[in-house]
Amino acid sequence: MRLLPLFAAGILVLSGCAGAPPAPPPTTGPAPAQPGIASRPGAVVASPSDVTGTRFIRVLLSGGTPEVVLEGETLRAWGADGSLAAEAAGRVTLVAVGERIRWNGSRLLGDTLDVAGAPDLRVGNRERVGRVRLLARKGELLAVAVVPLEAYVAAVVSREAPPRFLPEALAAQAVAVRTYAAGAAVKPRDPAYDVVGGVEDQVFDGMDGVPAVFREAAGRTRGLVVRYRGELARTVYHSTCGGRTEDAGSVWGKDVPYLRAQFCDDCSDSPVYRWEYRMSEAEGRRLAKALGVPPGKDLRIAVTGRTPAGRASRVQISSGGVSRELQAAEFRKAAGYAKVRSLKMEIVPVAGGWRFTGEGWGHGVGMCQFGANGMARRGAGFREILARYYPGTEISGETP
Numbered sequence: 001m002r003l004l005p006l007f008a009a010g011i012l013v014l015s016g017c018a019g020a021p022p023a024p025p026p027t028t029g030p031a032p033a034q035p036g037i038a039s040r041p042g043a044v045v046a047s048p049s050d051v052t053g054t055r056f057i058r059v060l061l062s063g064g065t066p067e068v069v070l071e072g073e074t075l076r077a078w079g080a081d082g083s084l085a086a087e088a089a090g091r092v093t094l095v096a097v098g099e100r101i102r103w104n105g106s107r108l109l110g111d112t113l114d115v116a117g118a119p120d121l122r123v124g125n126r127e128r129v130g131r132v133r134l135l136a137r138k139g140e141l142l143a144v145a146v147v148p149l150e151a152y153v154a155a156v157v158s159r160e161a162p163p164r165f166l167p168e169a170l171a172a173q174a175v176a177v178r179t180y181a182a183g184a185a186v187k188p189r190d191p192a193y194d195v196v197g198g199v200e201d202q203v204f205d206g207m208d209g210v211p212a213v214f215r216e217a218a219g220r221t222r223g224l225v226v227r228y229r230g231e232l233a234r235t236v237y238h239s240t241c242g243g244r245t246e247d248a249g250s251v252w253g254k255d256v257p258y259l260r261a262q263f264c265d266d267c268s269d270s271p272v273y274r275w276e277y278r279m280s281e282a283e284g285r286r287l288a289k290a291l292g293v294p295p296g297k298d299l300r301i302a303v304t305g306r307t308p309a310g311r312a313s314r315v316q317i318s319s320g321g322v323s324r325e326l327q328a329a330e331f332r333k334a335a336g337y338a339k340v341r342s343l344k345m346e347i348v349p350v351a352g353g354w355r356f357t358g359e360g361w362g363h364g365v366g367m368c369q370f371g372a373n374g375m376a377r378r379g380a381g382f383r384e385i386l387a388r389y390y391p392g393t394e395i396s397g398e399t400p
């Protein structure tokens, strides 16, 4: 359930970790990457073991298709039994054939391959993904990067926050990202991986060219996580709350003691603190139709319910005697997250359509990223920032 944050045109396209289920402690995997590929990557996706002291997280890079393309100057693949299975230079196409993997249009190998590249390994458009485990499952090929946790944290923060954020805000973000990942490793999404490398969890685009500010944010908070009564917290975040965060219970139906609505007066410099969207009549009609209300001349779209913190919780669409009231979140998804940026909004019918005016971007639960930066500007440290947005929690080393 995470949402996603990208910065397009200087605007935080949001979505921070939305609400995916808590993530878990990273399994410890292979030894740290070595220059070159002298040896087998090791049991990269095996059970946790802290032999090397480096913790790893398993990140799903691609799935749902039969084919994965890998690139590297040289590539080497090992089978599940540890024996060298194939070598290649340049670009290799792997295809799942049932429960087996076809290597570059020729040999049919087993259902599992661990691949390392020198000097780097590229999967699709992601550069420097570390080592990758490929698994064939009923004709689908999963590509799972096994990434050192701290490198993952720096890479994710670089996608989830703008480089112009102050160091304490980036440090708070790093702790939130690490905690989410650590939680995912405790309760993996799938036996084969801990997190998805996209908006469902946290955006991971490889470790290539991660600016120093992000590596520093991860480095100076190394190993620190947020806990609530000893358990890893679900450190969700969003771009901009617009003045007040939201209760987890109002968004996801389940209360979480440390994810409660908080007043936030620190995000007013966000480019999306206030927003407006004009929905044309034609678009409103398309949307109504898509949501099951045949649009007539009397089409109405209105907020009919609000959470205690003031966000829209229900939206009603009606026309010609047909009326449907739906979850506001479902309406927002159908309308587009980049158009209806938050549910802290009003809908006003105007000539030619509707005017949506609102505050903030994202689901509003947990840490407000622009608020964190505003606090940092006031002199707050990352611990203070995390304590505000995750009240009642504490920060500790990753190992209890």
Ligand SMILES: [Zn+2]
Residues within 6 Å of the ligand: 240, 241, 242, 243, 244, 264, 265, 266, 267, 368, 370, 371
């Ligand atoms: Zn805020």
